Amino acid sequence: MKISILGTGYVGLVSGVCLAEKGHQVICVDIDPEKVNKTNQGIPVIYEKGLEELLVRNVAKRFLATTDLRKAVLETEISIIAVGTPFDGDEIDLSHIREVSLQIGNVLREKKDYHVVVVKSTVVPGTTEEVVQPIIEQTSGKKAGKDIGIGMNPEFLREGEAVNDFLYPDRIVLGGIDEKTLDCLQSLYSVFEGVDVIRTKLKTAEMIKYTANSLLATMISFSNEIGNLCSSLGGIDVVDVMKGVHLDKRLCPIMSDGLRITPGFTSYLEAGCGFGGSCFPKDVKALIAHGKKKGQPMSLLESVIRVNDEQPLQILNILRDSFTELKGLRIAILGLAFKPGTDDIRESPTIPILKELIQTGASIQAYDPAAMQEAKKFFGEHKITYCASLSQAVDGVDVIILMTRWEEFNNLPNLLVNRKDTPLLVDGRRMLNKLQFTRYAGIGI
Numbered sequence: 001m002k003i004s005i006l007g008t009g010y011v012g013l014v015s016g017v018c019l020a021e022k023g024h025q026v027i028c029v030d031i032d033p034e035k036v037n038k039t040n041q042g043i044p045v046i047y048e049k050g051l052e053e054l055l056v057r058n059v060a061k062r063f064l065a066t067t068d069l070r071k072a073v074l075e076t077e078i079s080i081i082a083v084g085t086p087f088d089g090d091e092i093d094l095s096h097i098r099e100v101s102l103q104i105g106n107v108l109r110e111k112k113d114y115h116v117v118v119v120k121s122t123v124v125p126g127t128t129e130e131v132v133q134p135i136i137e138q139t140s141g142k143k144a145g146k147d148i149g150i151g152m153n154p155e156f157l158r159e160g161e162a163v164n165d166f167l168y169p170d171r172i173v174l175g176g177i178d179e180k181t182l183d184c185l186q187s188l189y190s191v192f193e194g195v196d197v198i199r200t201k202l203k204t205a206e207m208i209k210y211t212a213n214s215l216l217a218t219m220i221s222f223s224n225e226i227g228n229l230c231s232s233l234g235g236i237d238v239v240d241v242m243k244g245v246h247l248d249k250r251l252c253p254i255m256s257d258g259l260r261i262t263p264g265f266t267s268y269l270e271a272g273c274g275f276g277g278s279c280f281p282k283d284v285k286a287l288i289a290h291g292k293k294k295g296q297p298m299s300l301l302e303s304v305i306r307v308n309d310e311q312p313l314q315i316l317n318i319l320r321d322s323f324t325e326l327k328g329l330r331i332a333i334l335g336l337a338f339k340p341g342t343d344d345i346r347e348s349p350t351i352p353i354l355k356e357l358i359q360t361g362a363s364i365q366a367y368d369p370a371a372m373q374e375a376k377k378f379f380g381e382h383k384i385t386y387c388a389s390l391s392q393a394v395d396g397v398d399v400i401i402l403m404t405r406w407e408e409f410n411n412l413p414n415l416l417v418n419r420k421d422t423p424l425l426v427d428g429r430r431m432l433n434k435l436q437f438t439r440y441a442g443i444g445i
């Protein structure tokens, strides 16, 4: 099928490249000409495992990037909206959604053939029906359900695993105003065989996405609150506690051969320094705001956000308990991205910690296998020493703070083994074995 994707960010680019890999003809549109130029040269503007290889294989064949939205919409059968939906402090910011809907509508006015517009961006329930559809109908002069189709297809890819998640989805959720739209979406996704497909209403599709993200965020904040209590009580390690909890057969079932299944969600039931990224914080906040607006307070989710906002402070508390003075302390920060496998630092828990440490006058050496450029853009180059390697980052420091679960950080015990001065390791993710370190501290211990 011929598809245009409006917005070539994390979701737009990964979706576009993967749909091209699966045999569709894809045109990705963005307002940023630099992004478009680089993409057309086979250079992904984001870091994602496997993305560059797929882009290089498909670009100029089944995949093209452009700033020309009109041409892209006219030449395709389906337009997928993948622009950003940030949280503006009070509610979801739909300005990009409104703008792109207006642009699509204007182009559809001159198009004769049936066309389907699909919202892939995460939008609060009701947005596709009450915002996108009326704008497109008004600007195009066409009737949804007759001349055009309107759909909602939330995206569940995880940054760091985005290509794999897109190519091997666990579910495909399709919302549509009518059967014709849903049939069109289903044929778009027919290239993914054997995947559970849900055909539903626009609003339900929107709600599924928020509910999924809110549940995962809730599990994280729950685990963090338990971890914080373990720290306060003393003599209890949250890692031992959660191990005992995971062994409940309702969480990790025992199969007939006696072996246990460890479902992926148990990784959300572990204490750490909090969730970040471009989705969980903004989506949970947007749902809370939407609930409030509709007269339904979301008190559990409000607590989820509060616990998460305060969680990075646990790291600072550990430092303050361990050192009388933070000024002049030499600190290695390991991990700037909000999670491993990505260069995305949006809402990373490292940000509030770095800001506070810079304020206190600590001397900071930072290292991340992928996110150094993004961090330089955010923090500038003056207040932080950016290190080229893990060993350089931990060289001569008093404290090492581990903030992101990068695989590479498993090398820390080897790197520190012959050191005479033993730095304190503060494990913000509880990913390392505490017995391998002389001086170890962490969340929930």
Ligand code: NAD
Binding pocket: 006, 007, 008, 009, 010, 011, 012, 029, 030, 031, 032, 035, 069, 082, 083, 084, 085, 096, 099, 100, 103, 120, 121, 122, 123, 155, 156, 157, 158, 159, 278, 279
């Ligand atoms: P992003 O900010 O990385 O990308 C959005 C892109 O849209 C930008 O490149 C921007 O230049 C472009 N854009 C804005 N207005 C435009 C217009 N009028 N025409 C063409 N392009 C335009 O955002 P993202 O992380 O890809 O997220 C997009 C949506 O997908 C959001 O709603 C987000 O919540 C959702 N989502 C994101 C993820 C994720 O892991 N990042 C996962 C699932 C869902």
